Amino acid sequence: MDETHDYTDIERGRLEKLQHLRAEGIEPFPPRVERSHTNAEAIKAFEKSEKKKSKKPLRATLVGRVRSIRTMGKIIFAHIEDGHGSLQLFLRANDLGEEKLELFRNYYDIGDFVQASGEMFRTRAGEVSLRVEEFRMIAKAITPLPAAKDEEVAGEVVRHATLADPELRYRQRYADLAVNPQVREIFRVRAAITRALREFMDSQDFIEVETPVLQPVYGGAAARPFTTHHNQLKQDLYLRISFELYLKRLLVGGFERVYEIGRDFRNEGVDRKHNPEFTMLEFYMAYADYQRVMEFTEEMLLFTGKQVLGGTKFTYQGNKIDLGVDWPRIELSEAVLEFTGIHLKDYPDAASLAAAMMAKKYNVPAGASRGKLIDDMLGAQVEPRLIQPTFLYNYPREVSPLAKSLPSNPQIVERFEGYMGGFEICNAFTELNDPLDQLSRFEEMSRNLKAGDEELHPMDEDYLRAMRYGMPPNGGFGMGIDRLTMLFTDQANIREVILFPHLRKREE
RNA sequence: GGGCGCGUAGCUCAACGGCAGAGCAGUGGCCUUUUAAGCCAUUGGUUGGAGGUUCGAAUCCUCCCGCGCUCACCA
Numbered sequence: 001m002d003e004t005h006d007y008t009d010i011e012r013g014r015l016e017k018l019q020h021l022r023a024e025g026i027e028p029f030p031p032r033v034e035r036s037h038t039n040a041e042a043i044k045a046f047e048k049s050e051k052k053k054s055k056k057p058l059r060a061t062l063v064g065r066v067r068s069i070r071t072m073g074k075i076i077f078a079h080i081e082d083g084h085g086s087l088q089l090f091l092r093a094n095d096l097g098e099e100k101l102e103l104f105r106n107y108y109d110i111g112d113f114v115q116a117s118g119e120m121f122r123t124r125a126g127e128v129s130l131r132v133e134e135f136r137m138i139a140k141a142i143t144p145l146p147a148a149k150d151e152e153v154a155g156e157v158v159r160h161a162t163l164a165d166p167e168l169r170y171r172q173r174y175a176d177l178a179v180n181p182q183v184r185e186i187f188r189v190r191a192a193i194t195r196a197l198r199e200f201m202d203s204q205d206f207i208e209v210e211t212p213v214l215q216p217v218y219g220g221a222a223a224r225p226f227t228t229h230h231n232q233l234k235q236d237l238y239l240r241i242s243f244e245l246y247l248k249r250l251l252v253g254g255f256e257r258v259y260e261i262g263r264d265f266r267n268e269g270v271d272r273k274h275n276p277e278f279t280m281l282e283f284y285m286a287y288a289d290y291q292r293v294m295e296f297t298e299e300m301l302l303f304t305g306k307q308v309l310g311g312t313k314f315t316y317q318g319n320k321i322d323l324g325v326d327w328p329r330i331e332l333s334e335a336v337l338e339f340t341g342i343h344l345k346d347y348p349d350a351a352s353l354a355a356a357m358m359a360k361k362y363n364v365p366a367g368a369s370r371g372k373l374i375d376d377m378l379g380a381q382v383e384p385r386l387i388q389p390t391f392l393y394n395y396p397r398e399v400s401p402l403a404k405s406l407p408s409n410p411q412i413v414e415r416f417e418g419y420m421g422g423f424e425i426c427n428a429f430t431e432l433n434d435p436l437d438q439l440s441r442f443e444e445m446s447r448n449l450k451a452g453d454e455e456l457h458p459m460d461e462d463y464l465r466a467m468r469y470g471m472p473p474n475g476g477f478g479m480g481i482d483r484l485t486m487l488f489t490d491q492a493n494i495r496e497v498i499l500f501p502h503l504r505k506r507e508e
Numbered sequence: 509g510g511g512c513g514c515g516u517a518g519c520u521c522a523a524c525g526g527c528a529g530a531g532c533a534g535u536g537g538c539c540u541u542u543u544a545a546g547c548c549a550u551u552g553g554u555u556g557g558a559g560g561u562u563c564g565a566a567u568c569c570u571c572c573c574g575c576g577c578u579c580a581c582c583a
Contacts, residue, residue, distance in 0.1 A: 008517095008518060008534095008552085009518090009534075009535090009551075009552060010518060010533075010534055010535095010552085011518085013534070013535075014534095068543075068544085070542050070543060070545055070546095071539085071542095071545095072539055072540065072541080072542060072545075072546090073538075073539040073540060074539085074540045075539095075540045075541070075542080076542095077541080077542045077543065077545085079543080088542090088543075090541075090542090092540065092541090093540075094540075109533095109534090110533075123541050123542075123543090124541045124542085125541065125542065125543070127541095127542090127543075129541090143518080144518050144519080144533065144534080145518090145519085145533090146518065146519050146520095147519060147520090147532090147533090148518095148519055148520065148531080148532035148533060148544075149532055149533075149544045159544095160519090160520080160531090160532070160544055161519050161520035161521085161531075161532060161533090161544095162519070162520080163519065163520090164519085164520070165515090165519095165520095165575080166575070166576065167515095167574070167575045167576085168575095170575095179519090221583070222582095222583070223582080223583070224582095266582085266583080268581080268582050268583090269580090269581055269582045270582095271578095271581090271582080272576095272577090273582090273583090274582065274583080363579090363580070363581095365580095365581085375583090379582085379583080417583090423583095424583065427583070478583095480583085493576095503574085503575085504573095504574070504575085506573080506574060
């Protein structure tokens with residue numbers, strides 16, 4: 001990335017302008033600015049004073065990035081944009097003097113940040129504008145913004161020929177955000193989602209906690225971890241793949257309701273639903289079981305939807321989705337039957353189930369356990385069809401080493417997953433709190449881990465010790481915030497809801 | 509990892525075996541209520557990279573790099 005030494009013609013021209021300003025004694029990057037209103041406030045205040053038929057003109061000092069310039073001889077129109085909207089500047093030789101007008105005309109460019117003051121007024125065309133009496137550069141832009149031009153249509157800014165190449169948009173997210181207002185909006189929604197979730201959790205008497213990202217033993221999910229190393233301690237560490245085992249230790253410690261919103265890291269495939277690091281909400285609720293957590297999940301998402309979307313309905317990739325109705329609760333085996341025609345109870349072992357799946361031409365990974373096969377079938381055949389909010393419940397034990405079995409069937413665990421828009425958004429279960437049962441689950445996993453299934457996690461002795469002190473019965477829950485954001489912002493790719501998504505390293 | 513597709517000016521895109529172009533941006537000029545302002549003129553390219561085929565390659569072939577979609581893998 002040697003661009004700084006390889007300027008384009010446009011950049012060289014702007015550097016010359018910058019040098020000229022400096023030569024004239026004008027600092028193009030001053031440390032302080034003045035501002036009386038945001039653009040949106042100024043427009044609102046002006047419209048209010050207009051209604052009151054106030055004789056006193058409204059004065060304003062505004063700041064923003066120049067988004068368009070229209071020069072017409074001795075007057076110049078320009079739009080500036082701040083974080084709250086855009087507003088038109090009107091610069092006229094009569095008000096400024098020809099010299100100042102020429103200064104703007106010759107040395108100010110689209111992309112520059114400027115400060116301008118004067119009186120608010122309405123142009124002949126009816127647009128609320130600032131009649132500029134004074135202006136100054138507050139940050140000169142060297143590189144042209146990757147967008148052509150703005151158009152104002154009925155008060156809405158239409159941006160033409162704007163940055164569209166997804167690779168450039170992700171690699172230079174700053175440029176993407178600078179020119180694509182709809183991208184900024186996605187991240188406002190994302191922030192509103194986490195805010196609403198925190199508000200809800202806090203209102204339900206949960207305490208927000210932070211647990212280690214760097215962990216000596218990883219666990220809580222089926223995934224391969226990233227590995228790192230502490231130099232002084234000469235100790236290998238893992239980036240967490242879930243928060244689960246630490247959060248449940250806190251229940252042992254006496255907290256009844258804990259949650260954490262933070263980053264998980266999984267060293268696995270990257271695609272439109274998976275980024276190597278992603279944001280999870282996990283919570284653990286003492287004295288609740290998975291049925292209670294299902295109810296809670298509905299309440300939580302209903303609240304979040306109302307807060308963020310202002311209602312319960314939204315459209316995802318052409319499908320209308322309503323959070324306001326009770327989520328159907330379907331037993332996993334029923335869902336599999338409905339979408340594949342396979343009766344799980346007719347295939348009690350991996351070999352017979354694999355044969356049944358092969359008969360249907362489903363992909364069957366070699367050496368997979370029965371639980372893994374069911375999980376695969378779920379992902380490929382069932383999940384994409386679950387558009388409306390739906391819970392599937394009662395999962396196979398082999399793929400749920402931290403969940404409590406059904407009293408009536410040790411091979412099935414009290415676990416559910418929530419689906420929406422064709423993908424999984426949350427996963428929850430009645431947490432296993434029997435240290436002896438947990439030990440045997442770990443041992444089972446360790447055997448499989450040695451046998452080569454790298455996604456299983458190793459024994460966590462300390463977690464078992466914690467559990468031996470006594471862990472209250474509890475329901476636990478995890479939800480991908482990125483995926484919820486995809487749903488609420490109608491984005492098909494997880495990269496659109498992550499500010500700086502991971503991309504392959506590029507030699508520059 | 510497999511398949512398909514894409515990569516051309518700062519941005520958005522044409523040209524698809526025969527002189528590498530347009531709009532916007534930029535630069536110079538005209539223009540005192542414009543709003544993708546308009547008008548005149550004009551700068552800007554190792555066509556992602558390296559090889560090959562050909563009289564001639566942005567275009568066809570091979571490899572490499574990157575991205576997208578998809579399958580596989582994967583919560």
